[in-house]
Amino acid sequence: MPEAYAISAEAIQTERKRVNDDLDKFDAANVIKLDEVELRPMGPGDVHLKILAISVEHNIDHAVLADTVNIAALRGGKIYPGNSAVGEVIAVGDQVTRFAPGDVVITHCNGEPDIYGYPLRIWAYDQPESIGWYGREAVVADWQVIRAPLECGLNLWEIAALPLRAPTAYHMWRRAEAIFRLKVSREKLARLNVLAFGGGVSELFLMLARHEGHNAFFCSGSPERREHLAAMGIEPIDQKKFNRFKGPDDVKAFSKVVKDVSDSVGMHVVCDLLRGPIFPAGLTALARQGVNVSAGWQLGQKISYDSALLSVKQVTLDHTHYETIDGCSAATDLYGVVFKPTVHKEVYPFEELPRAVREMHQNTQTGIPIVRVAEKLPQSVSALV
Numbered sequence: 422m423p424e425a426y427a428i429s430a431e432a433i434q435t436e437r438k439r440v441n442d443d444l445d446k447f448d449a450a451n452v453i454k455l456d457e458v459e460l461r462p463m464g465p466g467d468v469h470l471k472i473l474a475i476s477v478e479h480n481i482d483h484a485v486l487a488d489t490v491n492i493a494a495l496r497g498g499k500i501y502p503g504n505s506a507v508g509e510v511i512a513v514g515d516q517v518t519r520f521a522p523g524d525v526v527i528t529h530c531n532g533e534p535d536i537y538g539y540p541l542r543i544w545a546y547d548q549p550e551s552i553g554w555y556g557r558e559a560v561v562a563d564w565q566v567i568r569a570p571l572e573c574g575l576n577l578w579e580i581a582a583l584p585l586r587a588p589t590a591y592h593m594w595r596r597a598e599a600i601f602r603l604k605v606s607r608e609k610l611a612r613l614n615v616l617a618f619g620g621g622v623s624e625l626f627l628m629l630a631r632h633e634g635h636n637a638f639f640c641s642g643s644p645e646r647r648e649h650l651a652a653m654g655i656e657p658i659d660q661k662k663f664n665r666f667k668g669p670d671d672v673k674a675f676s677k678v679v680k681d682v683s684d685s686v687g688m689h690v691v692c693d694l695l696r697g698p699i700f701p702a703g704l705t706a707l708a709r710q711g712v713n714v715s716a717g718w719q720l721g722q723k724i725s726y727d728s729a730l731l732s733v734k735q736v737t738l739d740h741t742h743y744e745t746i747d748g749c750s751a752a753t754d755l756y757g758v759v760f761k762p763t764v765h766k767e768v769y770p771f772e773e774l775p776r777a778v779r780e781m782h783q784n785t786q787t788g789i790p791i792v793r794v795a796e797k798l799p800q801s802v803s804a805l806v
């Protein structure tokens with residue numbers, strides 16, 4: 422049976438007990454553990470993948486902490502996580518025509534599309550029976566993979582950084598922009614002010630905005646990420662100068678900077694993703710008719726706001742999840758053209774995946790964390806490392 426990482430409800434309980442539920446002391450590496458997985462028999466519509474590289478996603482942090490729901494317990498005590506990977510097709514079922522052995526593909530994690538194509542559930546998270554890709558091999562249906570754009574100009578690690586984060590950013594951007602345009606036409610205003618707060622999805626969101634000619638601002642605590650985005654014309658704002666918005670004075674000081682950089686107009690679009698103290702800071706930054714869009718709740722699940730104030734400003738709060746499968750394919754076309762992700766300075770070996778999760782939890786990484794799974798890479802990607 423191939424090696425694969427697993428998160429068990431028992432390991433979560435043991436770690437929570439060890440730290441007395443103090444999540445600041447929680448060590449994610451004590452929870453995500455190397456295991457083995459039995460692959461399902463190949464069906465006629467399946468592809469068998471050898472996993473080459475994966476990116477560590479923030480929902481792993483949510484899964485090991487069990488801070489949103491205890492997904493391992495809900496899924497019967499154990500999950501095999503991982504919903505972002507680059508893999509080589511090593512075999513295909515009888516009815517698969519789109520892929521052949523030797524093809525290199527990326528995964529998407531729309532686990533079960535609703536009637537409009539958006540995910541009801543996420544693969545390797547809440548989709549029942551789904552087995553993730555933090556393992557040596559996987560068997561999935563062919564609709565779960567997209568041909569990897571090996572000619573896009575990105576290296577293999579950069580490609581591996583994008584399968585989950587780029588479609589999320591693409592979905593959020595097209596929605597936020599369309600909602601704003603429902604209210605204010607291009608005729609009235611061509612260039613929007615767009616702000617996003619730290620993180621991989623946010624930086625990709627800003628790359629889309631910048632690529633379309635808008636003014637983009639990245640408010641992050643990471644100097645490496647700010648520098649990377651500044652080189653693309655995205656204006657950096659150091660979030661730590663505002664004490665991560667711990668108190669009202671910090672938000673006030675931030676609001677003044679937003680006014681300064683936007684000729685007192687404010688931000689037409691804000692990408693939050695973190696909630697907690699970020700949410701009020703993002704609201705204060707919004708211009709009239711502004712849109713606040715989010716797909717995450719890393720620092721808090723509940724938000725509160727003054728409905729009267731937001732009505733007067735005609736502000737829209739939008740909640741999104743992940744893309745449709747068509748949207749994932751469309752986002753893949755933008756790899757290298759628009760999406761040029763920051764990648765953490767160390768590419769972790771497979772055995773060190775728990776450390777990568779720990780360091781993500783500790784927020785010490787300089788970009789999106791990548792894990793190399795395959796020691797031997799196929800020739801088609803060997804020039805990309």
Ligand SMILES: NC(=O)c1ccc[n+]([C@@H]2O[C@H](COP(=O)([O-])OP(=O)(O)OC[C@H]3O[C@@H](n4cnc5c(N)ncnc54)[C@H](OP(=O)(O)O)[C@@H]3O)[C@@H](O)[C@H]2O)c1
Nearest residue numbers: 479480589619620621622641642643716717718719742743
């Ligand atoms: N619904 C979906 O489909 C979907 C998809 C992707 C992500 N998400 C969610 O969106 C969120 C962000 O995901 P991501 O992939 O962009 O994460 P990421 O690349 O791991 O970035 C997380 C960022 O959080 C910021 N951060 C960490 N601790 C912080 C604190 N105490 N105060 C302020 N900022 C802090 C850091 O930014 P700085 O240090 O640079 O400020 C860090 O870069 C996660 O909750 C994730 O689960 C949802």
